[in-house]
Amino acid sequence: MRADVQDDAGGRPLLVDVQGLSIGFAPAGAPIVQGIDLAIQAGECVALVGESGSGKSLTARSLLNLAGDGARVEARRFRIRGQDARAFREVDWRWLRGTVTGLVMQDALVSLDPLRTIGQEVGEVLSEHRILRGRRAIDARVIEVLGRVGIPDPEIRARQYAHQLSGGLRQRALIASAIAGEPDLIIADEPTTSLDVTVQAQVLEVLAQRVRAGAGLLLISHDLAVVGGIADRVIVLRDGRVVDSGTTADVLTRPRHPYTRGLIDAIPSFASRGRRLGPASARSPDRIAPLRHPPPARDDTVVLEVRGIAKRYARPAGFGRRALATTALDDVSFDVRAGEVVGIVGESGSGKSTCARIVLGLLSPDSGTVRLLGEPWSRIRETERRRLRPRLQYIPQDALSSFDPRYRVSEIIAENLAGLRPAARAARTAELLEQVGLRDDLAGRYPRSLSGGQRQRVSIARALAAEPALIVCDEPVSALDIGIQAQVLDLLCDLRARLGTALLFISHDLGVIQHLADRVLVFHHGRLVEHGPVGEVLTTPADPYTRTLLASQPRLEYGLPRHAH
Structure with a gap:
């Protein structure tokens, strides 16, 4: 053989x-x-x-x-x-x-x-x-x-x-x-x-x-x-x-x-930047949207204020190990304004997800504060957060794992439509599905019967149902193929322009951040090592670590492959 x-x-x-x-x-x-x-x-x-x-x-x-x-x-x-x-x-x-x-x-x-x-x-x-x-x-x-x-x-x-x-x-x-x-x-x-x-x-x-x-x-x-x-x-x-x-x-x-x-x-x-990605690869050429996105609706209202947050984890001693303390975040501060997209980049273990969990109120910082829409958010009990909770939404990387498998699409979206009568809820669900480019006849289906791109759109519809001021997006397109990724990014750009929703967008793909974000935060070993307008930070970086990230970014190379024979 x-x-x-x-x-x-x-x-x-x-x-x-x-x-x-x-x-x-x-x-x-x-x-x-x-x-x-x-x-x-x-x-x-x-x-x-x-x-x-x-x-x-x-x-x-x-x-x-x-x-x-x-x-x-x-x-x-x-x-x-x-x-x-x-x-x-x-x-x-x-x-x-x-x-x-x-x-x-x-x-x-x-x-x-x-x-x-x-x-x-x-x-x-x-x-x-x-x-x-x-x-x-x-x-x-x-x-x-x-x-x-x-x-x-x-x-x-x-x-x-x-x-x-x-x-x-x-x-x-x-x-x-x-x-x-x-x-x-x-x-x-x-x-x-x-x-x-x-x-x-x-x-x-x-x-x-x-x-x-x-x-x-x-x-x-x-x-x-x-x-x-x-x-x-x-x-x-x-x-x-x-x-x-x-x-x-x-x-x-x-x-x-x-x-x-x-x-x-x-x-x-x-x-x-500013150009639609999806139409060129869309499967329905008859529904091609305008080539460029409308300008985003932005103002100087601070939606999210993060000041000096830190988080440390202790590993207890045992089985021949010494007790160790790991710093996941160290003195991180930033703001997000209405209608703004702020990107977060960094390697695995840099503190991106820890920061997102603190912003979402799922984790308490050891020090520092978070304010949402000008009100305390991180130092209060969950019962006190409930009034503001709908204004902060989340789009995960794996939409399917975030859905209750027993729920149909209509029930998933209805999680953020409390208080509406059944007829009004059904009408609003159909409206939200249309906003994210899905047919309303999908409302009765289970998530497992949908494609990955459709599930991610349902996740976005669920977030929009609460009319949020800020959506935390944690690698929402990293597992999608290039065509579906383009459609989801186009959708987020359109919704941001139309509704003025701010996005805190975590991604390992610098190309996605370059296309979508207004400002970028660079995390390394739990610290915010560089931040500023995306056009400055990701073209003329001041920090050596940011330069390392950019040097590692794959680029579409049209010459010989890197490995010469």
């Missing part, structure tokens, strides 16, 4: 050679993936891009025979490492996984076994496939691989469990698990989604190193800036079909299909 096939053009081993791939599920009708050709050489990165439901993950999983129960996979040619995979038995596929092909998933916390240590996870492929024999040899390789992917103190981390690591360390541990057996091909399915820019840059560099070492990489991503920085070739999928393909430079600078151009135009940045 290790026979190599040399590519006629480059002379490098052809790891994947698939032609006419179609994937469907019986007894459904038309295949979900139709007629896809895919070739990957050793030392090459090929990217699959497209919106949710385009068939990216299904195509990639078919290379591991993991397309799902009942999947019907057909192809004129399906060769992996020179072998006809159509004749593989299950034992052949098991051998392939981990030795020839490694898989990196999006959510490391879900992918890693919570009952096994990181060392056991990474060492599994070595022991199961008898790549190494003896516990000492396996442990040495595990520590070496953990160090190779940039995990500090690998001897200590190998004995820890997934929940004891940060998001970035978990993702690197997952990559270590995928490459421990030195596979020829790595499949990375959205490996950097929801990671902050510095950790994202570290994860991408680990993958790029494997490509430079001669491995093939199939990268699935909705982030074209990430793709532009690492991929050699790009394949654009839409509704299970290839609509564009070619070298990265060709696809990103000379896209042949309007859909590809729409994806590129939907990328938020400084250049897109």
Whole structure:
């Protein structure tokens, strides 16, 4: 099974050679993936891009025979490492996984076994496939691989469990698990989604190193800036079909299909400020809105006043550990005015979410104060907050987890419509759904039957139902594909302009902040290290940490990928 096939053009081993791939599920009708050709050489990165439901993950999983129960996979040619995979038995596929092909998933916390240590996870492929024999040899390789992917103190981390690591360390541990057996091909399915820019840059560099070492990489991503920085070739999928393909430079600078151009135009940045992102990539061209957003309604009324807030957490001593105190926030102050968008950026652990929880009144600061609409907010009991509570709303990253699964859409929105009679409540719900671009017939459906973009719009409708003065948005678009992200950002811009609602917007995506925010706050190790107008802070930063963030930001690069062969 290790026979190599040399590519006629480059002379490098052809790891994947698939032609006419179609994937469907019986007894459904038309295949979900139709007629896809895919070739990957050793030392090459090929990217699959497209919106949710385009068939990216299904195509990639078919290379591991993991397309799902009942999947019907057909192809004129399906060769992996020179072998006809159509004749593989299950034992052949098991051998392939981990030795020839490694898989990196999006959510490391879900992918890693919570009952096994990181060392056991990474060492599994070595022991199961008898790549190494003896516990000492396996442990040495595990520590070496953990160090190779940039995990500090690998001897200590190998004995820890997934929940004891940060998001970035978990993702690197997952990559270590995928490459421990030195596979020829790595499949990375959205490996950097929801990671902050510095950790994202570290994860991408680990993958790029494997490509430079001669491995093939199939990268699935909705982030074209990430793709532009690492991929050699790009394949654009839409509704299970290839609509564009070619070298990265060709696809990103000379896209042949309007859909590809729409994806590129939907990328938020400084250049897109004031411009609508969604119409170019919208699925309903007949409902294209005006190109530019109306100017926001703003005044100098201070909606939120934060003064000197601090929060510390103590870890008790025990099991050989010393007691430690961790500072999550240290002397943070800022204001938010009516109709203003204030962005918060920083790495994981910088204090962004702690700050949001204090602003929302879900956590009490150890020192400092928060005032909402000029009235005390942080130093009062919840019973005293109830009068003002509707004026402060929240849009989370994962809308589905914030909904009661027993509630229909109408009941979710009605949580903020107390006091209205049933007829008035139904009319107001229909009005809110229309405001966020949803049909009123969705009111009777459950959230699980909606798409990710629809659920996020329901979350926004629920927040708007209370007619808030301020909405705290905690990574509300980070898990959405580029087209749905564009639609949600357009919606927030429109609502802000029409209603004058202020936004406190937390994001790891600097492009989103550049597109949306008026001012930006930069958090680092719990401190506010820099703040000011977004055009100043994110173009001429004064603090070294802000410069590091900007240097780590992926940009749409039209030349050669960063990893030269």
